[in-house]
Amino acid sequence: MNDTPGWASPGSAPSDGPDGKGQDSTGQNGDAQGAAPQDAVGQGPQWSKEQPPPAQWSAPSGSPGSSGSSGPGQTPPPPPPAPGQGWGGQAPGQGGWGQGPGGPGYGGWGAPPQGGGWGQGGWGGPPAAAKPGVIPLRPLGVGEILDGAVSTMRTYWRTVLGISLTVAVVTELLVVLLQGFFLNDSATTAALDDPDATPREVLNALGGLFIGTGVVLVVTLLGTIIATALLTTVTSRAVLGTSVTTGEAWRDARPQVLRLLGLTLLLPLIVAAVVFVGTVPGILVAVLGSSDGGIALAIIGGIAGFVVAIWLMIRFSLASPALMLEKQTIRKAMGRSSKLVRGSWWRVFGIQILATIITNIVSSIILIPFTFIAAAISGDGVGLLDSTGDSGWAFLIISGLGSVIGSTLTFPITAGVTVLLYIDQRIRREALDLELARAAGLQGYGTAPGATPGG
Template identity: 35%
Template sequence: MSNDAGGYGPPPGYGTPAYGAPPAYGPSGYGPPPGYYGPPPGYAPPPPGYPGHPPPGYQPGFGGFTPPPLKPGIIPLRPLTLSDVFNGAFAYVRANPKATLGLTAIVVVVAQLISLLLQVGPIAAVSSVDYAEQSRDMEIAAVLGLALSTTLGALTTVLSAIVLSGLLTVVIGRAVFGADISIGDAWRRVRGRLLALFGIVGIEVLGATLIIGLVIGIIAMVAYIIGGVAAVVLGIPLGLAAIAALFYLGTILLFAPTLAVLERLPVMASIRRSIALVKKDFWRVLGIWLLGQLVAAIIAGAVSIPFSIGGQLFLGTDPSASGTVLALVLLSIGSAIGQIVTAPFTAGVVVLLYADRRIRAEAFDLVLQTGFGIPPYAPSDSTDHLWLTSQTPQR
């Protein structure tokens, strides 16, 4: 703009502008009315799905969206809570009932039939003994036969439980990634690990036997040298200490069978690694494991009550061999149903606790997430190698 002198610049008298508050925009009186401090009474935010409403996962002030954890299968791939462990232990049964309940039913029913047959013969032999006419040797033979058959039946039950836990461990390992597995595939994957499983359980039984034998030996020695009163006084704290030692042994070796199956480790390596995983979070592992056992015991007791009552009634009212056998049949049916219902749950709790310990101690969730993007047409065993120890990043 030119001035009167014919130059360019501000007109005469133009001074330096004073910068202050910016001018008010809008018409006079624009803005909220006096006393306005928020929405009127009764105002409610729009419901989810309303246009303009932030979608789930949006957190203002924290960078916007926080994506939920990956969950390709029965658990989210992050450190697990108690509800995650229990929900996952039930979820894999619902996701693949044939390989869980069906597999459990086959193993448990076969084991119960073998155990029942081993006991029926000796019971009939003992009941037929005429103690007034038969020799002392025949009486002893009948009683020893009953004791031996009972022992063999218990051994059959233990061996079937070991095999079943290995089979269910494979099923759970696949269910973490949302993959199914057939009974045949589970058996083919486990049969090469049976010796390791038997070895681990044998070491556990040996350790428990040594603890119990040591306590009984000390109490017996005190009773022989000092007397019965001293044995009782010493036996109470020793018994409590033995119970605590058994719980400790069972807890630190809890993951050893799972390690032998999923990580395919030998016996001693499985035991050492189980101790290393448990010892840094011992009380949490023990608490969740005991809670899972309590839940399983309540469920098993509830479903087997009718058969237990019936068996006890037959034993009380009919002392003959046929009544005893019928009572054993009813008790075996109740025990089988209880195991079929609860064995998949207890196995799921142990395996998912193991996965949680690896996630917390080794950032194992980052390894598991690499199996999330495997295409649907990939082989069902394409994620099995992720459980191996060599896949875990070292910290």
């Protein structure tokens, strides 16, 4: 029998009450039990008249002799139970592992553990983990991580949705203004649809398109960084069951925002560099002679580089919460993420992909109707929303409104899943649940029977 905390051997805890009922150390109790069948004639179970002689009953090893024994070292057979009692003088419902006249364990395993083992008074299953906040303090399943992210948004909705809505509105407002005033020049992009356009015109159009897309991505990236920094603090406090205001979250996250910006810019550069290195051999072969072979080699190298880039991105996917919560540098945060993901790459990959799919579905469900409405209104040219240019103000404003709603709902899920996945990996590897329990004010966590810190 495993003797680790949470397990108790049968009969390891006494079943007697404080008055010592059922004990036979003085011999008086044995007389009382022997008299019970005399008072219960015709009421209890009918015992056979042919019983084995007392000499054939041997006392259990190590048990004291009884006052009614018929020979040295021997005891008479145990008397039948009195009406309304079980073996050992226990009333019905007190368990079938009572004590016999020879002490605990006679004719069985003694009394069941009182208050020990799993469950209350039985073996009903492992003890429930402490849950001071949105997640239980133990290794988490996929559903618990997703539920924890949603529970954080639902429980602390004022702070979470306030942060997400503010960041989404500011970000989308800048994007709409940039697209409406600077990046929506139909004359520039018309060259891409003109078959008679000169190479210079095509290059200018592509350059303008890339610049516009890059500016929008940078603005969106900045908004995502700020939202992630603030929501990381909120989610980490939600694990402890404590709330935090937007101002408190900003004061806690502000020293790390620039580092988070550097980390967020560094990771895409690593991906681009890896993919580029994979295509370099094919490019060289194409330049030096064999164009067809070079193109094929570049495609194969690009695919191989893309696979390596995905592996690296998942390996460093927990660097953001490590940087924010542990106040690490960029290099140390990437090292921490690599250590936590090691041996669990596929699990982290699956959870991150699942969260990405869920957020994209939610965002699409919200954005698609706004896009159709924006296209219909922009095409009709209704009043002041009459468009000028390819997209037009109507399309930009209405589709931007859909993007704001979608980002408000998806920012907390993305940040919450990453933070809870980071906490889950630290619980599995470093028993972080002990520190979280102490921070939450749980007394004696990890020392009670049944507690298994870290897993």
